[in-house]
Amino acid sequence: MSDRFSFRLSATSGKARTGVISTPRGQIRTPAFMPVGTAATVKAMLPDSVAATGADILLGNTYHLMLRPTAERIARLGGLHRFMNWDKPILTDSGGFQVMSLAELRKLTEEGVTFRSHVDGSKHMLSPERSMEIQKLLGSDIVMCFDECPALPADRDRIAESMRLSMRWAERSKAAFGDRPGHALFGIQQGGLERDFREESAEALKAIGFDGYAVGGLAVGEGQEAMFGCLDFAPDMLPVDKPRYLMGVGKPDDIVGAVARGIDMMDCVLPSRSGRTGQAFTRRGVVNIKNARHADDPRPLDADCTCPACRGYSRAYLHHVFRAGEIISSMLLTWHNLHYYQELMAGMRAAIAEDRFAGFEAAFHAQRAEGDI
């Protein structure tokens, strides 16, 4: 364990990179996939189970935890790691994105955003200063700047105005974050799909100075082709020696394409959320377990998978417990999906270390049938 936050790149293969982020609470192997633990739990998983899938770090969220049980209560109880019994690193998002997508009666000003809770309608405020205070109360190891993420499509004026607000908020976030050895603050690049605005945002963030840099403002409806088009240039504008975090991504093929373009960290609710809706990701594509064709199938989801669902259960059983609405259905499919995502990351890390990422990417696509399998 180190007492500082640091990032060491160990190999590259094309634009793909592999390395290690060191934090006082443990190391994070990159490229890394970060499971989402929105309300202080990765739904349907015990923390030890999340660690068993290979996750080195998980995500918490300012927005959800400030509403319930509140950051002050979590701080009184020893912080988020103690509260949720996870002693490895935690990254918390700053809350702005969730306010704009979840809260009601939102009012956005230069100061910040006021809104009503989607839980009980109570009034709340978030600003760069309040977001930093909440993330400090939670005790997260990697803190995200308070930013504004515009919904796409949006016209260039709207994108520029929103990006410039986020850069002013990044300045205020850095000032409010202060000096917290062993804790990291990440800036978030905005600018939509516009190369000039992405450049302006990257320059603004580098002038302020951060421990890591996120590519924000993507996976908001632009589609994979447009996202990859932006990732063909946006990450390269960020410092080469700091972690690059693509927020909210994604499907397995999104993740492989993002790593191919120089991304080191990603998060997404997809593997856990789709597990609860009966979707299982496998190397050959997606299995919708509720489909009647699985009712008598004695085979596992994926014969090559070593997760508890694939080692112990048939598709017929998973089909049954899903249809019956049994709790074990969410447990097994979530575990399988998180395990599959971590196996994908481990495979990419090894391929990059051996400078054969292009071959890995080709084999990944060759194995996958489109649609349901």
Ligand SMILES: Nc1nc2c(CCNCC3CCCC3)c3[nH]c(NCCc4ccccc4)nc3cc2c(=O)[nH]1
């Ligand atoms: N601060 C900030 N956060 C963003 C997020 C949230 C990332 N996950 C946070 C976790 C913390 C708690 C909740 C999530 C994003 N998520 C997405 N797309 C998700 C798309 C998606 C939605 C649903 C299912 C699958 C994919 N784009 C994002 C852009 C930004 C951004 O610019 N700024």
Ligand SMILES: [Zn+2]
């Ligand atoms: Zn499995």
